[in-house]
Amino acid sequence: MAEVTMTVNGKSVTKSVKGNTLMTEFLRDELRLTGTHVGCDTSQCGACNIHVNGNLVKACTMFAGEADGAEVSTIEGQANADGSLNVIQQAFQDHHGLQCGFCTPGMVMAAASLLKQNAKPTEAEVRDYLEGNICRCTGYHNIVKAILAASGQDVSGIAAE
Amino acid sequence: MYSFDMVRPTSVADAVSALGQDEAQALGGGQTLIPTLKQRLAMPSVLVSLSGIEEMKGVCREDNGDLTIGGGTTHATVAAEAAAHYPGLAKLAGGIGDPAVRNRGTIGGSLANNDPSACYPAAALGSGATIVTNTREIAADDYFQGMFTTALEEGEIITSVRFPVPEAAGYAKFEQPASRFALTAVYVAKYADGVRVAVTGASENGVFRWTEAEQALSSNFSPDAVAGLSVPADGMISDLHGTGAYRAHLVGVMTKRAVAAAS
Incomplete structure (x- = not known):
């Protein structure tokens, strides 16, 4: 066991963790932040995407011990200060960017990361960036539309193919 | 996963010392090692x-x-920071895995693992890079020794990789869409003293140089130069994604595309 200290969604946490404790286990089991989903557990699906020091990371493929000293944000930290949905979350709701919702936390975290790097991405850039996020419901069209809408672009002309 | 301790040294010297323990294993970005540990293969x-x-x-x-x-x-840092100096290498780094994987995976980890379908071995061999470790410098031509096998000794750490910057370089990857590794990919780099061509994803012996194509491209750096050339299917990886003959064919196609894409 080793002690780790990190900031999660703005709050400092210190816990004892085993060497093989994954970030998904740390967030879900230790901190009870269950919005970070475990889909494939093989770093394919992106349902566990979080931000570590501002970078998009698959929490199932990182040890908690490696986040010592890091700034971590999860889906639970994405809403506005007053609890309302942020621009990306609202766009997912407005454009029906989800059905079952399992992949949604990872999609929102990926979208936030993309829009930070590229404020006005093209549709192709959005699709390319979502390469590591798998959704089995929507066919991606509405997810892509929601992310484009969240970037402030007009999506009225984008129809599901 | 089996249970293990983890230490996180802040200097190469401390890491080398920690790796001196029995059954110690270095962890780079973990994008291959962590899945391996989950399967209890280590x-x-x-x-x-x-x-x-x-x-x-x-x-x-x-x-x-x-x-x-x-x-x-990390691959993401190479993609961003090498772009102005060595665009061919930056483009390769920016195409590994997906954005989240690129934020964790490292060049040293990739080269130490030497997956036969990984991208970086092609760039290192194709550039004639030098692998620098805590104890020595190893030429890429001596470093890669077959699938998942390298010249690294137990406990040796890749501290840096030194790339001679070519006049032009290109990488063409035929991606296996589920794993995002190369089904077959080719890196070409044009230097003043000749062209180097490195193939990954194809051979059962891991990354290799296609010398016939190097000679042809050294006298004429254009996709047409390799039109009549082919590599034998013997020793090529055959699996459910493609036969050895298919991969051998892809070597030629990807070489042409890499030359066409070179910048």
């Missing part, structure tokens, strides 16, 4: 994380024009 007693070693991170242009990349530098 049973280290202690993992020595290299992610806290600042001296092993970064991209630096040397006075002689070479580009030195710290062994702990």
Whole structure:
């Protein structure tokens, strides 16, 4: 066991963790932040995407011990200060960017990361960036539309193919 | 996963010392090692994380024009910071895995693992790079020794990789869409003294140089130069994604595309 200290969604946490404790286990089991989903557990699906020091990371493929000293944000930290949905979350709701919702936390975290790097991405850039996020419901069209809408672009002309 | 301890040294010297313990294993970005541990294919007693070693991170242009990349530098950082110096290499780094994988995976980890379908071995061999470790410097031509096999000794750490910057380089990857590894991919680099061509994803012996294509491209650096050339299917990987003959064919196609894409 080793002690780790990190900031999660703005709050400092210190816990004892085993060497093989994954970030998904740390967030879900230790901190009870269950919005970070475990889909494939093989770093394919992106349902566990979080931000570590501002970078998009698959929490199932990182040890908690490696986040010592890091700034971590999860889906639970994405809403506005007053609890309302942020621009990306609202766009997912407005454009029906989800059905079952399992992949949604990872999609929102990926979208936030993309829009930070590229404020006005093209549709192709959005699709390319979502390469590591798998959704089995929507066919991606509405997810892509929601992310484009969240970037402030007009999506009225984008129809599901 | 089996249970193990993890240590996170902040210097190469401390990492080397930690790796001296019995059954110690270095952890780069973990994008291959962690899935391997989950499958219980490895049973280290202690993992020595290299992610806290600042001296092993970064991209630096040397006075002689070479580009030195710290062994702990992530693919995302190489994609961003090498772009102005060595665009062919930056493009390769920006196409590995997916954005989240690129934020964790490191060049040193990829080269130490030497997956037969990984991208970086093609860039290192195709550029005639030098693998710098805590004890020595190894030429890429001597470094890759077959599938998942390298010249690295037990406990040896790749501290940096030094790339001579070519006049032009290109990488063409035929991607296996589920794993995002190369089904077959080719890296070409044109230097003043000749062209190097490195193939990954195809051979059962891991990354290799296609010398016939190197000779043809050295006298005429155009896709047409390799039109009549082919590699034998013997020794090529055959699996459910493609036969050896299919991969052998892809070597020619990807070489042409890599030359066409070279910048």
